[in-house]
Amino acid sequence: MEQDAWKQQFFNDRLPACPLKGHWLTFCLVDETGSGKSYGGLPYTLYDSAGQQHRGRLNGDGFASVADFFCGPVILVMEERYTGQEALYQSLMTRPFYALPITELQVRAEQTHFLVNHDQHGEHNPARQNADHFYQVEVSDLVRHSAHLPPRSSRTHPPTRQVQKMMADLGFGPPEFSSHGLVLFPKKFTVLEVRPLRALRPAISIHDQFCALNLYQLALMATLSYCDFGQEPSTAPEDKVSFPLDPSIGNLFVEYLSCYREAWRFDSEQAQRFYPVYEEVAYSRRFEILPFDPELYGQGDTVGSLEHPERLHFFNDVESGTDTQAFICHHTEVVLIAVRGTASGADILRDADAHQVSFVEGIGKAHLGFYQAFRAMQNFILGYLARFHTGQRIIICGHSLGGAIALLLAEGLRRMPDAHYNILLYTYGAPRAADSEFTVGASSLVHHRIVNHNDPVPSVPAPWMNTTAKLWIPGAITLFSAPAPGGLLFAAGLVRMGGNPYQHHGEQHHFMPIMLPDGTHSSVLWKPGCESIQEAGCNRALQLQGDMPDRDTLLRQLFQAGQHFMTASYIPAAWATLRRWQQTLDSQGTLVTAREFDLLDQALEDMRAQLRAKRRELARRRPANDRSHETNDPLNAEIDRLHASRERLASLRWRRIEARDVYGSHAGAAHLQASLKRWFSHRENREAAQFASIPTPSHNDLARPQTLDIDSIV
Incomplete structure (x- = not known):
């Protein structure tokens, strides 16, 4: 073997001989097309077996020739820091928290592209024909600090690691390069194909105007909030972390999107494939999950308590009892916050506690349970924004309970003094979160509120409610032993006495069902502006009979509770809307x-x-003489x-539909056609009918419903 050949002239059986000098090698860095121009002029350092450094720069075609080094393999590293002036990289390298060790090599790799539209290395690089050795490498192979870089992908021609390990074991070459750098052999021409540093990120419009793209994309992100973060180890990592759980928040952003892989699962029970519209970006423009590198980043709340990705991006309040869950991440244009809906017993109790309390961050009153959840996560969000908000649009989404909390969070952030946060809010199937005074005070908050046909949750809390858990829960229990006093206590805990009624905030967008000519179901999304349609059955108009509201209509809605679920309801309807609007745009209808x-x-x-x-x-x-109702x-x-x-x-x-109605700020963007081509490459997105039907949910998609809020049935 080649390793044995050089070892024989350098060693006897057990002892090294005097080192010989005068060896040479050539190497080059190329992209997948076989061109080295992207890497022309890059500085490099070679370490020979005696630990001597040999510095140089690649020529304009990415080639280098090195001579007169000590015999044996050498180790190549390319760790020179980026010295250019591009604002993106300068800001990442100099930010106060988690400044990134970006190298010249990384920046060059971010400017190259995959030859074909997938995450793997190509198999037919023309530069391979004339090479003695051909390796498919990644930037992380050539630099010391790689925690901020993507996980290494599988490759057909990986670089050899055995010689490097053997050199370290025998004490030749600098010992710090035993875990990074690449081994090159003397008297050989080696070609290194560098994997492009490209990433995928969900395309999200930053315009105020409602668009079908955001309707669909943010429905997926809101659903993702129900997943775990998926980090291993989840607490107290020592040297590295990984994100193997699919689906999970960390797995999506690190294992998939950072590695240029498309993901379609956003729910652990999901069987249908729903692909976001992805835009291809330079790796540094992805949704960033901050790196875990104890050597570089030692900050923590207490001594020995290192920050790690889950602590930075994932809020899961199990200590104070609210059980609120949310995740936050960002790129150069967007800070994304997704808040989880009802998923646990603690969530149900919070949903039920609809007593109104002052919204101290603004004006009006808010639902106590939702307000407590918002306050629990407020400092977590503010801490993240203080570090990483640099003027991006803050886009918040949430489903069900998560939508109500998201509304309070959005208004709280909007009113932060001197912060100048620019908020955009999308909610799905959200209950009322605050009173009419709050709604008036938050009128300038841009909020698109999506309601699916007979989803019961947006009907609660009813405007007349002020559900005090301290009263109605004991009252409900007492009903079984003492019906009369128990009933009074139960009613007193439900009905608001004085104050302002609960009221929805935001511009309502309503899915109304239709049947297509082929018998499949779809829906039309529009803004009816009518409470009867909003509450799907005129519940508000019919609840004013007698001393107590009539809830029969709402109870009947529970038989259609599937219309509240995300993967079985909101996401398919949002997908169908995007497809229908795309087709309408194409046909100019x-x-x-x-x-x-x-x-x-x-x-x-x-x-x-x-x-x-x-x-x-x-x-x-x-009675015939009763005229009080006519006024x-x-x-x-x-x-x-x-x-x-x-x-x-x-x-x-x-x-008429315009491109901005469909794609928002991405209408006319340079990446749009390539992004749509990638999206339509999946058979699920190629609907042949004139207007798209809602995909039929599989059995698995119905197996994990998001639990209904308890105050939707009281």
Whole structure:
């Protein structure tokens, strides 16, 4: 073997001979096309078997020739720090926290591209033909500090490590290079194909305007918040961390996206494949998960308590009892925060505690349980922003309970003095989180609130509620032993006495179901502006009978509770909306076709007829001399709103879709067509029908529902 050949002239059986000098070698760095121009002029250092340094620079084609070094293999390293002036790299290298050791080699590798659209090295590099040795290498092979670089990928032609280890064991060459650097052999020409440092990141619009892209992308991110962070070890790591759990937050951002691999799972029980629209970016522009390198980053809250990725990016409040969970990460344009919805018994108890308390960060009052969760995570979010917010758009998303907490978080951040945070909020199936005074005070917060047809959770807490857990829970228990006092206590714990009613915040976007010509189901997303549609069955209008609200309509919605789940409901509907709007944009059609208008208009007319019938029924029950209801009849008001909604629907028959309606700030971006080509390469995204049907959920997708908030059924 080659190792044995050089060893024989350098050693006898047990003792080294005098070192010989005069050996030579040549090597080059190339990209996947076989060109070395991307690496032209890079500085390098070779360490020979006697520990001598040989410095130089690659020529314009990425080649180097080195002569007159001590015999035996040499170790190549390329650790020269970046000295250019590009603002991105300068900011990463000089930031006060987690300054990155970015090398010239890293910057060059970030400017190269994969020859084909996948994460693996190519197999047919033309530079391989003339090489004595050909290795597929990564930047992390050639530098000391690599925690901020992606995990190494599999490769067909990996560099050899045995000789390097043998040299270290025998005491030849600098011992610090036993774990990094590459071995090159004398009298040989070696070609090093450097893997491009490219990453994928979900494309997210930073514009205020609602767009179908954000609807779909942020639904996936909100669902990801239900996953664990997935770090091993999860606490007290000593030298390195990994993220093997798929799906998990760390696995997505580190093992997949940082390594230029597409991910499609955002729920541990998910069977359907939902791919985000990914844009290809230079590695340093990815969503960053901060590195764990105790040698470089020793800061911690207490002595011996090192910070690590899970502590920095993942909030999981198990100590104070709120059980709030969220993750945060960022890139150069976006800080992304996703808040988890109801997933545990602690969440259910918090959901039920709808007593109103002052929102001290602003004005108005908030749901006590949601407010406690927001306060629990507030310092975690503020600490992260203080370190890594450099003017990016802060985009917050959340589903169910997570949407309610996200609203309070967004408004709290917006009102931070002198912070100037620019917030964009998307919520899915969120309950009411605060009162009407809060809603007025937060009117300038950009909030797109998505509601799926008969999802029951957005109907709660009802405007009349002030659910005090200290009263209604004992009252519910007492009902079984003493029905009369128990019932009074239960009612007192539910009904608000004085103050302002609960009220939704944000611009509502509502999925309304339709059936396509082939019999499959889909939905139309629009802004009805009508509480009857929002609460799916006119619950608000019909709850004013007698002394206690009538909850029958809402209870019937529980049979359609699947419309609250993300992977079985919101994500498929958001995907269908993105596909429908893409097709409408391509065909230069209108937002609502004539057939869709007829279907939706008939549904609205049916609801209007139900309200009229209910009004007649109530009129028959009232005494003939009772005129008190005529002045302010909620049914009449709701009928009027339905009429206004039908007129708004009619206007959509003529509205044309523009690229910004579909893609937001990414409309017209240089990367868009390449990103869409990658997205459409997956069969799930190639819908042949004129308008996309909602993918039918598999059995597995229904196996892990997000638990309903308890105050949706009280």
